Amino acid sequence: MEQDLPLYENGVLRGHILCKNEGCYMTFLVDAPLLGGGVKKVWLFSDSGGKLLLGTLAPEGQRLRLRRRISHSDLRFRGMAAPTSGQINPKEDAAGWNSFSTLHLQDAELSAALVGLQGGWHRDGDGVELRFPWQVGQAVPVVSRFCLGQPGAGWWRLRLPIENLSDS
Numbered sequence: 001m002e003q004d005l006p007l008y009e010n011g012v013l014r015g016h017i018l019c020k021n022e023g024c025y026m027t028f029l030v031d032a033p034l035l036g037g038g039v040k041k042v043w044l045f046s047d048s049g050g051k052l053l054l055g056t057l058a059p060e061g062q063r064l065r066l067r068r069r070i071s072h073s074d075l076r077f078r079g080m081a082a083p084t085s086g087q088i089n090p091k092e093d094a095a096g097w098n099s100f101s102t103l104h105l106q107d108a109e110l111s112a113a114l115v116g117l118q119g120g121w122h123r124d125g126d127g128v129e130l131r132f133p134w135q136v137g138q139a140v141p142v143v144s145r146f147c148l149g150q151p152g153a154g155w156w157r158l159r160l161p162i163e164n165l166s167d168s
Helices: 072-077 108-114 143-148
Strands: 002-009 012-022 025-033 041-046 051-056 058-060 063-071 083-088 120-124 127-133 149-151 155-161
Touching: 002 025, 012 083, 025 072, 051 063, 063 072, 108 143, 143 149, 143 155
Parallel strands: 002 083
Antiparallel strands: 002 012, 012 025, 025 063, 041 051, 041 083, 058 063, 120 127, 127 155, 149 155
16 A cells, blocks of 8 residues: 655645555655755654654755655554654744754854754753754764753753853
């Protein structure tokens, strides 16, 4: 059985995701036109609120493509038994969260590690919380601060004391 899902970027249809049922696995084939603006990651969504990072689109000829194979049991575990659409680099929709580009830290090493990462930050009482899209099996973002982080549902959280912020 095959299913064709729409692939959106900022609400605009950009391509499709072909889902192929292959026994114990589901294979996702993503196809989109060449899009400017850097690295493009594809997220899979379901009507039940599930969200799963499929991976990064790679140039192939005059198109961007991605192929990923995931077991049905893993999809069910992640709330993705019935995916409905895909999104390229979805925006953070939680109120009060800011882009890493607006975060000014005293720690130059940590600031450099955040360059190019997706996610967001906000003040949290006497600290700052950073969130990065993350799934089990992926590398942990900002490895040098691994001991300060914790996994969440689709996110890796990192909490820093407020004194890490610079006055800029």
